Amino acid sequence: MREAPNIGCTNDAGAAAGNSVGRMTGSAASPGERDEGKASSAADLVASVVRPEIRALSAYAVAKADGMVKLDAMENPYALPGPVRARLDAALARVAVNRYPDGGADAAKAALRRALGISDRQAVLLGNGSDELIQIITSALARPGAVMLAPEPSFVMYAMNALYAGMRFVGVPLSTDFSLDLRAMRSAIEREKPSLVFIAYPNNPTGNLFAARDVEAVLHASPGLVVVDEAYYAFAEASFLPRLAEHPNLLVLRTVSKVGLAGIRLGYAVAAPEWIAQLNKVRAPYNVNALTQAGAVEVFADTAWIAEQASAIRAERARLEAALGRLPGATVFPTQTNFVLVRVADAKVVFDGLKARRILVKNVHGWHPLLANCLRITVGTPEENDLLLAACAELCR
Numbered sequence: 001m002r003e004a005p006n007i008g009c010t011n012d013a014g015a016a017a018g019n020s021v022g023r024m025t026g027s028a029a030s031p032g033e034r035d036e037g038k039a040s041s042a043a044d045l046v047a048s049v050v051r052p053e054i055r056a057l058s059a060y061a062v063a064k065a066d067g068m069v070k071l072d073a074m075e076n077p078y079a080l081p082g083p084v085r086a087r088l089d090a091a092l093a094r095v096a097v098n099r100y101p102d103g104g105a106d107a108a109k110a111a112l113r114r115a116l117g118i119s120d121r122q123a124v125l126l127g128n129g130s131d132e133l134i135q136i137i138t139s140a141l142a143r144p145g146a147v148m149l150a151p152e153p154s155f156v157m158y159a160m161n162a163l164y165a166g167m168r169f170v171g172v173p174l175s176t177d178f179s180l181d182l183r184a185m186r187s188a189i190e191r192e193k194p195s196l197v198f199i200a201y202p203n204n205p206t207g208n209l210f211a212a213r214d215v216e217a218v219l220h221a222s223p224g225l226v227v228v229d230e231a232y233y234a235f236a237e238a239s240f241l242p243r244l245a246e247h248p249n250l251l252v253l254r255t256v257s258k259v260g261l262a263g264i265r266l267g268y269a270v271a272a273p274e275w276i277a278q279l280n281k282v283r284a285p286y287n288v289n290a291l292t293q294a295g296a297v298e299v300f301a302d303t304a305w306i307a308e309q310a311s312a313i314r315a316e317r318a319r320l321e322a323a324l325g326r327l328p329g330a331t332v333f334p335t336q337t338n339f340v341l342v343r344v345a346d347a348k349v350v351f352d353g354l355k356a357r358r359i360l361v362k363n364v365h366g367w368h369p370l371l372a373n374c375l376r377i378t379v380g381t382p383e384e385n386d387l388l389l390a391a392c393a394e395l396c397r
Ligand SMILES: Cc1ncc(COP(=O)(O)O)c(C=O)c1O
Pocket: 001, 003, 074, 128, 129, 130, 131, 132, 155, 200, 203, 204, 229, 231, 254, 255, 256, 257, 262, 266, 267
C-alpha cells in the first residue's frame, strides 16, 4: 500500500515531489481578491487557499483486492498463531474504549523495550504506523530552506512528506545494481547539507540491503538526522539498532506492518532522547489508539512467532527467487525483504495477465528509470506462490 501515490503529473513520486514544489502555478486569486458579495464555489475557495502542489496531487488509491491473491502490499500472508490471537483478543476485550488512551503509551513502550533489549540511553516514540513517524520527523525538521535527501528509487512517502511539509527533496539515484552510489551521496550531502536523510534498510522497492559501510559513510557525512528505516528488518540479516550509541545522528525506524500486524498500525522510532524529545512535541497527543497499545503489549510479550513466520517467508522467498529466475527473459534482483523485484520483458503484459487471473502484484514500471519493466511481488503462502508461479509460467513463455 501507499508506495505509489499518484502525484498528478507523473508517477515518479520522488522526482515529482522534489521538483514540483514552487514550479506549479496557482491560477486562482488570493482570498482577499474575490469579488465582494459574489458567492464563491467550494472549488474557487479551494483554489484560493490550498497550496498548488497539494492541488496537483491525487490521493493515494489502494488497489481493490477482494477475492484476489494479494501479493502487492508486503503484508505477512499468515494469520496470527492461535494462542497469540487468543491473548490479543482477551487484552482487547479489557480496553476501556470510553477513555482516551495513555498519551505516553508507557506499557506498550516498556514491552517493546524488553522485547528488543533497548538500552536506557535510547528513547522510543510510537506512531500510527511508521508512515506517521515519517510525517512527524519531517514536520519537526522542516525549517524554511531545509533539505530532505534520500536515494532513489526508494520508499515514495519520504518525498511525499517533504512536499507536505514544504521541505525541498533531493533524490540521489542508486547505482544500476541498486547499491548506494556513495560518491554521488557524499557530494549531494556536501552540496545540500540535508537536515534529514532517509535510508530504507533494506530498500523498497528494490529489495536489497545496502552495504553497512556505505550507510555508515552516510551517517558520518551527514550534518543532520539520518533515519535508517528498517521496515523489513525481520527478513534481513543486518540492523542498525545495536549501533545507535555509536551515532548521535541515527534514528532507527521500524514497523510491525510487515510481520503480521499491518492492521493495527504501529510503528516505532528509537534514537537518542534528545531527538525523541523534540519529535514528541510534534505528534498528536493520543496518536496511538488504546486498542493498538493493548495489542502491542501482548505482541511484544512474546516475539518468537514473528521470527518463526519470518523464517517461513524467507524460505518461500528463496523458492520464488529460484523459480522466477528460471522464467525466460526474467531477471530477479537480490532481496532481503518479504518481496521479490523481478524484471520481465513487458511488465504491463505480465501485470495485466496476473490480474486477469485474480493475482495482484505491483507494477513499478514508470516509478523510476531503474525500475523499467519491473514487478514487485510480495511473498505469499506456498499455495499463493504456486498460483503466481503457474500464472507467470504461462505469461512469460
Ligand atoms: C521502507 C518503508 N518504510 C515505511 C513503510 C510504512 O509502513 P507502515 O505500515 O508502518 O506505515 C513502508 C511500507 O511499505 C516501507 O516500505
